[in-house]
Amino acid sequence: MKQDPSKSRPIIQVQGFAAAYGGRTVLKDLTFDINQGEVFIIGGGSGCGKSTVLKHIIGLYDPAAGRILVDGQDITAAQGEDRLGILRKFGVAYQSGALFGNMTVLENVRLPLEEYTAFSDAQMDIIALTKLRQVSLEQAAGKLPSELSGGMQKRAAIARAMSLDPQIVFLDEPSAGLDPITSADLDELILDLNRSLNMTFVVVTHELPSIFRIADRVLVLDAARKTMVALDAPDTLRDSSPDAWVRQFFNRQATGEATSASNETATAKSAGGKI
Amino acid sequence: MLTIAGRLDSGSFLQAWEQSVEPCRRNVPRKLLVDVSAMDYCDGAGLGLLSELRRIVASSHGKFELAGVREEHRRLLAMSELTDPDAALRRPAREGIILTLGRFAAEVMGDIRQIITFIGELLATLVWMARHPRRLRLGDMLATAEKAGANATGVVCLLGFLVGLILAFQTAGPLAVYGVQPMIPTIVSIAVVREMGPLITAIILAGRSGSAFAAEIGTMKVTEELNALKTLGLEPVQFLVVPRVLAALIVTPVLTAFNILMSIIGAYIVMAALGYSLSFYINQVMGAVGLGDFISGIFKGLIFGLIVAGIGCLRGMQTRSGPGAVGDSTTRAVVSGIVLTIVADAVLGVLFYYLHI
Ligand SMILES: Nc1ncnc2c1ncn2[C@@H]1O[C@H](COP(=O)(O)OP(=O)(O)OP(=O)(O)O)[C@@H](O)[C@H]1O
Ligand SMILES: [Mg+2]
Numbered sequence: 001m002k003q004d005p006s007k008s009r010p011i012i013q014v015q016g017f018a019a020a021y022g023g024r025t026v027l028k029d030l031t032f033d034i035n036q037g038e039v040f041i042i043g044g045g046s047g048c049g050k051s052t053v054l055k056h057i058i059g060l061y062d063p064a065a066g067r068i069l070v071d072g073q074d075i076t077a078a079q080g081e082d083r084l085g086i087l088r089k090f091g092v093a094y095q096s097g098a099l100f101g102n103m104t105v106l107e108n109v110r111l112p113l114e115e116y117t118a119f120s121d122a123q124m125d126i127i128a129l130t131k132l133r134q135v136s137l138e139q140a141a142g143k144l145p146s147e148l149s150g151g152m153q154k155r156a157a158i159a160r161a162m163s164l165d166p167q168i169v170f171l172d173e174p175s176a177g178l179d180p181i182t183s184a185d186l187d188e189l190i191l192d193l194n195r196s197l198n199m200t201f202v203v204v205t206h207e208l209p210s211i212f213r214i215a216d217r218v219l220v221l222d223a224a225r226k227t228m229v230a231l232d233a234p235d236t237l238r239d240s241s242p243d244a245w246v247r248q249f250f251n252r253q254a255t256g257e258a259t260s261a262s263n264e265t266a267t268a269k270s271a272g273g274k275i
Numbered sequence: 276m277l278t279i280a281g282r283l284d285s286g287s288f289l290q291a292w293e294q295s296v297e298p299c300r301r302n303v304p305r306k307l308l309v310d311v312s313a314m315d316y317c318d319g320a321g322l323g324l325l326s327e328l329r330r331i332v333a334s335s336h337g338k339f340e341l342a343g344v345r346e347e348h349r350r351l352l353a354m355s356e357l358t359d360p361d362a363a364l365r366r367p368a369r370e371g372i373i374l375t376l377g378r379f380a381a382e383v384m385g386d387i388r389q390i391i392t393f394i395g396e397l398l399a400t401l402v403w404m405a406r407h408p409r410r411l412r413l414g415d416m417l418a419t420a421e422k423a424g425a426n427a428t429g430v431v432c433l434l435g436f437l438v439g440l441i442l443a444f445q446t447a448g449p450l451a452v453y454g455v456q457p458m459i460p461t462i463v464s465i466a467v468v469r470e471m472g473p474l475i476t477a478i479i480l481a482g483r484s485g486s487a488f489a490a491e492i493g494t495m496k497v498t499e500e501l502n503a504l505k506t507l508g509l510e511p512v513q514f515l516v517v518p519r520v521l522a523a524l525i526v527t528p529v530l531t532a533f534n535i536l537m538s539i540i541g542a543y544i545v546m547a548a549l550g551y552s553l554s555f556y557i558n559q560v561m562g563a564v565g566l567g568d569f570i571s572g573i574f575k576g577l578i579f580g581l582i583v584a585g586i587g588c589l590r591g592m593q594t595r596s597g598p599g600a601v602g603d604s605t606t607r608a609v610v611s612g613i614v615l616t617i618v619a620d621a622v623l624g625v626l627f628y629y630l631h632i
Contacts, residue, residue, distance in 0.1 A: 084508045087507070094499045096499050098498055112507055
């Protein structure tokens with residue numbers, strides 16, 4: 001899956017972005033575009049700020065520096081209807097699932113439809129059920145989130161993120177806690193939606209097999225340097241990244257997970273691993 | 276020179292510590308060579324022991340070396356090289372009283388600011404909702420009203436009854452001294468209608484519902500449900516706070532009225548025991564409190580309900596992360612709910628006095 005020309009219109013532009021929590025900078029100097037219709041992966045070791053980037057792009061936090069533009073509009077500055085207009089383009093599945101605990105799975109998936117469409121109850125039910133079908137969860141439609149396993153909650157959250165057929169879907173570690181088969185199914189779903197509906201996907205993940213299967217481009221963050229260290233197609237990064245740590249990230253063994261730039265010699269292993 | 280042989284694990288740890296670390300500490304060697312060639316096994320505790328030896332020697336600029344490291348132990352033993360154990364283990368110094376005081380003051384001021392911001396946001400949302408009534412989560416509001424109101428009726432009535440009974444009973448003694456026991460209905464009815472009724476109701480509401488609001492919203496904050504709402508374009512204030520506050524607004528006047536009524540009934544029990552007739556009692560009560568008093572009592576109840584529900588929701592939204600956070604929020608919801616209720620009571624008292632209500 002290489003870059004094709006139709007995927008070159010930037011839909012999200014991150015410019016000179018920095019993020020801080022309570023005065024402590026966790027990321028700085030990030031500049032990149034996410035193009036319309038691509039599957040964009042945010043990768044990097046644990047705690048390097050992947051979820052942070054995601055949460056800033058969807059406007060939950062204001063950047064400590066720089067700008068984030070969605071379709072040319074600054075999400076930080078957008079207020080009222082403008083902001084709703086931007087949010088309406090997004091579907092988000094959080095790392096923790098974040099299902100509404102007092103609603104059933106079906107009601108969770110219905111909620112965005114209730115808020116944004118004028119469909120009838122029956123129409124919303126059938127749409128929501130179809131979304132649940134896509135993540136093989138229609139059996140659990142009537143259950144409360146607390147009655148689901150971790151992986152099922154993840155999938156329900158993904159169904160909710162997709163319920164309005166958003167332009168851009170953000171998934172924070174969607175396959176964490178899923179078995180390899182379900183996880184591969186999820187990759188297929190992402191690719192299907194991406195190809196048929198031209199949905200843009202921004203996915204945070206560590207799963208190398210998944211990255212190589214679905215990614216158009218990968219943004220690699222590094223906790224030690226607190227910034228991005230690479231942005232390119234995964235094959236290119238694996239084979240010819242100038243940065244040793246990035247090559248190692250894409251070549252690591254299942255067990256020898258690289259965590260910082262300083263130990264690049266310690267765990268350099270042969271290619272393959274989980275792939 | 277130190278030789279470690281056999282198993283260095285949590286079983287032999289204490290003894291090994293006695294024999295290696297302690298003497299080392301008393302008399303720090305300039306150079307310590309630890310021979311581990313005869314060591315068969317080393318677990319986390321053992322690594323800790325080696326780290327401590329290394330730290331002691333390093334802190335007096337001595338030299339530490341491991342000798343005879345077996346190949347299979349090499350990577351494991353490398354982990355006893357902590358980068359800067361002194362810095363990592365140093366506890367933050369206890370802050371002085373001035374600093375603590377200053378921090379406390381800053382926190383209180385910050386909190387007041389947040390409360391004011393929250394009130395503004397809530398009012399703005401309420402005005403907006405008045406123009407978009409269909410956006411109100413009616414189901415949520417009614418469910419909350421049932422939980423906070425209908426289900427609280429029993430305890431509100433019981434406490435009202437007991438408070439009336441106790442007030443009458445406690446005033447009966449002193450009043451008997453002056454022979455003015457017929458004053459009991461007047462005193463008790465003024466007290467319960469204007470003060471005790473609304474206050475007791477607010478305190479029950481704080482304990483039952485303010486805490487519940489904080490816990491519900493706090494849990495949603497911890498599990499990122501609040502963030503999920505925001506990205507759906509649903510403001511938590513509109514989606515979660517307004518239904519709860521409106522529910523409290525509906526139920527508190529009713530609860531306050533029940534509470535007052537039960538207090539007056541409770542006080543009658545004492546009067547009846549003292550031999551006064553029901554008609555006398557009713558006459559006295561009607562003479563003491565008019566409709567104006569009753570309305571002012573109910574109005575207070577309304578304001579208190581607003582405060583308790585609002586602060587419960589705010590504390591929920593302020594929840595920080597971590598396992599204890601929700602518990603802290605509920606505590607804070609109850610405490611600040613009651614404190615602010617009583618502060619408001621004082622303010623309203625002064626206000627009513629000058630307005631001659
Ligand atoms: N709410 C917060 N308050 C303070 N610090 C935070 C907060 N959220 C994240 N951090 C810090 O920011 C850094 C990046 O966190 P983030 O959650 O973005 O990492 P991540 O790359 O998503 O990690 P993971 O792969 O484990 O999910 C971490 O050092 C973390 O301690
Ligand atoms: Mg994360």
